Amino acid sequence: MAEQAVVVAGPDGDGQLMTINMGPQHPSTHGVLRLIVTLDGEVVVRVVPDIGYLHRNFEKIVEGWAYPGIVPFSDRNDYLAAIANEVAVCLAVEKLTDIEVPPRAVYLRVLFSELQRILSHILFYGTFGMDLGAFSPFMYAFRERELGYTLMEKATGARMLYAYNRLGGLRNDVSEPWLRELEGYLDYLERQAWPEYMGLLIDNQIYRERTIGVGKLTPEQAIAWGASGPVLRATGVPWDVRKSAPYLCYDRLEFDVPVGKNGDTYDSAMVRMLEIKQSARLIRQVLRLLPDGPVLAKVRPTVKPRAGEYYSRVESPRGEVGVYLVSDGSSRPYRLKWRAPSFCHLQLVPAMSEGWKLADLVAAVGSLDVIMGEVDR
């Protein structure tokens, strides 16, 4: 995106503007985001997000791939919520192929989606603290994240990009001891780590001064820009795909959807912190209700969905991940459109930060929790 030569008179009216490039290599841009920031002193006059540094041509490449191969590749989109991506693809293909997923696999998909959400939100907590200049919360976040990833590794064999979902279920079952271990992890997380997080950062006065009222969004704005997930819920809109359009077995589980009031960065972080608790609650229910049986349905090696189209959506930690699949009846998709929540959220950056200070821009971008792998695809 070319920088347009527009001279804007700044708030102090002297018209002395400075344009700086934040990124693609910059400590606070969460990957390879480039922000073209026009500053008037400390005040952000204009900010243009520039994307495309992590483009991998996902949507076009998969048009040439057989369906089972798309699932592992989709991991790379939102690499902090790989399970959510896999589930989104699987749901679409399974719907069009009429594959019946065994109930145990459905429950386990919920379990892994929620564990993934916890891990993603923990990382958000760490990086958001770092964006605000507090380095220690990051280390505390990584302590629990490490334990969580070890759990994931024990169950799936991989730490970040699992390739765990198959069309028709999951690759392998989980063991009983693993489930007990997971329960222990949740106990530890809720009783010890979560209050520690709150005390370390969220309840801090400086943190509150830095986030309350900063990067404020109205519900109308958020909806107009296509925001979803915690960013939308922070504005007070109780929209959660798990509740509003239930998939898997979410309609059979009890959980609350935390919403904010002001739509500022404080609320958006707070919504995520509360969602950690809700996800733990969901996992506990799954542990109680988990049925026995196989985890993988019998699926023919060549998956050929019927001709047609289907839009599957799941609630990833960042918002609504949508897969719009158009099939022409062959073993390869005719078209697969990926709806990435981070892409929509990144467009909010100017609305949230123009007219604010440079430090608020960093806080705003941090609170959106964008994943560049998902934005560029």
Place this chain on the structure above:
Amino acid sequence: MNILLAAILKVVGVYAFVGANAFVLIWLERKVSAYIQRRYGPLRVGGPAGIFQSAADILKLLAKEDFVPGGADRWLWVLAPVVSVLPAVLVYLVLPVGRTFTLQNLNIGLLFFASVTSFTLLGIFMAGWGSNNKYSLLGAMRAGAQLFSYEIPLILSTIGVVLLSGSLQLQTIVSAQTQHGWFVFEQIIGFIVFFVASLAELNRTPFDLSEGESELVAGYFTEYSGMRWAMFAIAEYSNLFTTSALAVALFFGGWHGPWLPGWVWFLLKSYILVFVGMWIRWTLPRVRIDQLMDLGWKFLFPLSVANILGTAFVLMVR
């Protein structure tokens, strides 16, 4: 000849201490941050607890390419680290280390300290301007606003102590406390203002705006590497020590303490304050520039003025 020899010894001694201090504090900062963040910190370099980590750091920095960025104002850029080390070294002149041990017991010790430390800004500005980098420039501008704003409450907060002891000479201030009791009890407001303002003067979290990593990459020394960067680090750690040492001299009775020799007490107290500074650094998030200015001008400045008036009133009534 003897005077010359003594002067040379003093200069060598101060530089040796500055080096050793940076050596210890870099290691200490790593260990303290590691302790706070539930890590181990350096473990493997040189014996127990990685005590030679700083030596490894300095060797690495020495071996780096001496690099001048294209478009930099060469003279300003090269001189900036030297200029910022200079005030850091000069202030050792007046520190009352022991009962009879001050390098130069100036009558205006406190004033000397305040005026010399304000030179730090010069080095930062030269670095920020000379680097020809927008982040550096922003960092230097922030540092300018910040150091200027916090210089005032920093100096005003010490006036209460001056009123109580009746002297600007640091050695006299300390001896006044041996009879009178530590000033921190009567001057608690003064100490709080002094401590907060000194954190801001030192550019340390929560006031590290001029080098705020998540915003300005590394602020005014973004373009520096190798030994030139190390000089900024040495100056920073030296300032951290000297400011804590000044706080000890003004509020915590300097070398005053039982059993141990005076200089041990002095160093001990100073390093405890240094530790508190590190503790704060690794705990708190960073404030925003306007909040920083508000805190300085709307809170610390009136508070320090009120402290002076209150102290003067009490002295008058007495």
